[in-house]
Structure formats: C-alpha cells, structure tokens
Amino acid sequence: MKTYLLLFAVLLLSAYSFAQQIPARWDELVASDFPAALEKSSKTCILPIGILEKHGPHSPIGTDLIHVREWAAHAVKSEYAVVFPDYFYGQINEARHQPGTFALPSKVIWDLLEATCDEIARNGFDKIVILNGHGGNPEFIQFFMQSLLNKRHNYAVYFYNPHGADKEYTDQYRKMHKSAIEGDQHAGESETASMLYYRPDLMKMDRAASQSGENQHRLNLTNIYTPIWWYAAYPNHYAGEGAKATPEFGKFIAEHEIASFIQALKAIKADTSTIKLQNEFFDKVDALNK
Template sequence: MKTCILLLFTILFTSYTFAQEVPARWDELVAGDFPKAVEKSHKTCILPIGILEKHGPHSPIGTDLIHVREWAAHAVKEEYAVVFPDYFYGQINEARHQPGTFALPSKVIWDLLEATCDEIARNGFDKIIILNGHGGNPEFLHFFMQSLLNKRHNYAVYLYEPERDTVYAKEYVKRHKSALATDEHAGESETATLLYYRPDLMRMDRATDQSGANQARLPLSDLYTPIWWYAAYPNHYAGEGAKATTGFGKFITDHEIASFVKALKEVKADTKTLTLQNEFYDRVDNLNK
C-alpha cells in the first residue's frame, strides 16, 4: 500500500513538473507563458525553413521541413530558444515539374520572410536564427540578409552556416558509401538523416526505382543557366538514397545538433551584432546632417 501511495505521488509530481515546463515551440505555448518563453530564450527565436518538393522516389516531400523541425526540437532540449512553427516557403522553381512541389512567386516568398521576421520581433524577440534545410535557398537567403541593411531593423537575423569541421569531415568521408560529389539531393546523407529522425515515413524499397545520377545533358562551361539542375537531375534526385543507413544518420544528426547548439549559445550571448547594426543605421540617418 505504502509503495502504491509513493508511486502515485511520484507520478503526480512528475506530471506536474512536466506540465510546468515552458514548451519551445511557439504554437505549443499558451499565451500567458509567452513572455516567460521570450525571457528564457534571451529574446532568441529559431526560424527553421524547409520546403515542399520531391525527395527522390523514397523520401517524403517535406524532407527538408521535417529535418529542420527535428533538428531544432533536439537542439532546444539542450539550449532553450523559442522555435517558430512549420515554415516551408522558399525558392524551389526547379522542381515545379514534380508532383507536390509548392513554389510561390519570388516576391511572395521575399515579402513573407520579411513580414515573418517583423512579426517575430513584434512579439518580443530581437534575435532570429534561420536554420535552413533546403539546398535551393542559400542564394535567396544571402540576398535577403544583405537587404536587411537597407532599412533600420530593431532585431538581428543570423543565418546558421556551420564552418567545416575537419575531424567530423574525415570520419564522414570514411563512413560515406556512395559518390560524394553527387550526394546532393535525397542521396545517401539526406536519406540517412531522415531514416534516423523519421523512419516511419521512408519508402526505402523504392530508392532505386529512379536514377539519381548526373545526366550531364548541358555541356556548358563558365556559364550559368537556371535549367542547369534539371539538365543534370531531371528526376529531382541526386545521389543514392539506397546506400543510407540509420547508423550513418545518427552520426550526422548527433554532429549537426551539437554544432547548432554551440551557435545557439553564441547567438544568445551576443550583444555586439545589434550594437553594430544600430551604430550603422545611425550613421546612415546622420549622413547629411
């Protein structure tokens, strides 16, 4: 009887303290806890950006979204920050010939990202970290980031771009089984990541149904055209997903989570970026005074 009461107390106490924890996901917070979450995060909000596009014949359309969502969720268990809910609006024109692709016009994705950052800031955050999971986004994101200097902002945006970790890279190459150069989209490493995070969504028996090899159909040198990716990978599949293993996925994700936690800590402690930004905007405003 005594043991039963003790057990009951333990259960009640554990669920009570669990309920008292402030969730990290913006959409899981109750409004009354929001200011507490802003404070706990040091006014830092993670904006994971994914996309909806075909990922080979075997990995889900939301692979990049699921990836960054899981990545952020794991990271904030170690270092708290608020995580913005699912965001899957980016540059994906090159996959419009594939079913399930969601490619909004460029002006819309630009305005949407700017308005989203403004709204995040209006809710009390002055630091936003973009965690991008989509290979078609970096050019857009770099241009967007640089354009933030065009007018005064009361918040800073950080784009997470980890530097090459040579120790990790050496081990990565050792464990990697397919050709490194063409492991670009739904190939071995990305498939392994999803296999680790969400094995229930993977259709590994279909991974060899289509070719993920470079078709090399456009032999131009020193020239860029928007059709280059389609010319090389008409199946919107680059690499060999079939070579992926859960073990390799764990190796990749352990490293990516640890690296992002490090950056997150750095952002939370950073005061310099906002100070310099304000100094810059002040100089712009006072240029002719």
C-alpha cells in the same frame, strides 16, 4: 524566518521547474507563458525554413521541412530557444515539374519572410536565427539578409550556414559513406540517412533505387550559369544513391549537426554586439541624410 526562507526556496525551485517545462515551439505555448519563454530564450527565436518538393522516389515531399523541424527540436532540449512553426516558403522553382512542389512567386516569398521576421520581433524577440534545410535557399536568404540593411530594424537576423567540419568528423564521415561523395546531393545517401534517423516511419526505402539519381550531363557550359542547370543534370530531381543510406550513418550525421547548432545557438544568445553595431551603422546612415 526559517519558514519564510524555506517557502521562498520552494517557490524559486517551482519557478525554475516551470521554466524548464515550458514548450519550445511557438504554437505549443500558451499566451501566459510567452513572457517566460522570451526570458528563457534570451529573446531568441529559431526560424526553421524547409520546402515542399520531391525527394527522390523514397523520401517525403517535406523532407527539408521535417529535417530542420527535428534538428531544431533536438537542439532546444539542451539550449532553449523558441521555435517558430513550420515554414516552407522558399525558393524551389527548379522542381515545378514534379508533383507536390509548392513554389510561390519570388516577390511573395521575399515579402513573406520580411513580414514574418517583423512579426516575430513585434512579439518581443530581438534575435532571429534562420535554420535552413533546403539547398536552393541560401542565395535567397543571404540576399534577403543583406537587404535588411536598407532600413533600420530593432532585431538581428542570424543565418546558421555551417561550412566544413572538424577532421575527426570528416574522417569518420568518409569511412561510413558508401556512395560516391561528389554525387551525394538531393535525396542521396546522407540526406536519406538523416531522415532514417529523424523519421524512419516516413521512409519508403524499397523504392530508393527505382529511379536514377545520376548526373545526366546534358549541358556543357564552362564558367556560365543558367537556371536550368539543375534540371539538365538531374531531371528526376534526385541526386545520389539513397538506397545506400543506413540509420547508423544518419545518427552519426544528426548528432554532429545538432551539437554544432547548439554551440552556435549559445553564441547567438550571448551576442551583444550585432544589434549594437547595426544601430551604429544606421546612426551613420541617418547622419548622412541630415
């Protein structure tokens, strides 16, 4: 009996050790490990969405994609979820004048995102977490998600879209920040610093000051939106001063964003209400059509 119990304990320990070792990236899993990945992740899949566009004269075209890929990879070391492979099909029409931009038609990116979510769910996941790295995507993602209420789905989509931060982090952020905070946007100090932490080998910091990232103020329209606003302000597709970024600042930003996402991921994995409420909603929709 003791031998049996000892063997059982060894098997349990081995199974636990195996579960700890299975890859988080979907494309690195072998098919026979997929059931274990589903169980360990609580059927949760992260969909990191980036973009391919110019990031100043110094940061790689895939900065947004690399950022969310590394962000997710760091987070799942502490809170396991399966991470979908590189996805760079978002809204980036405003950068079509710059080399390296990959901008697909609106209908294509919409249909592709819906088909991707459907296919992720077909493989057993009922929670899909969108982790976005591109500033031009949130409006598209939010409208896409609201449109999911147009028909019943057997999965829930969550958009991690953090706003604000705790006072301690904000105060330290302001102390470490060297450029004008209000102008620090695309490929500016903060984004450059993050890349100096995640992938310093890809950065060309000697070129960071070779182009202007200042707002050119070429439109003066109050309370009026026009899609050319970004180009009017930043024709170089660069907003900020990337040259002032430091790896230390990047480490500070990255550690905070990773920790914050881990907390959100834990909450999503534990969530039992969203899908239940979705089903209740669609039951009422269906009742109206009877």
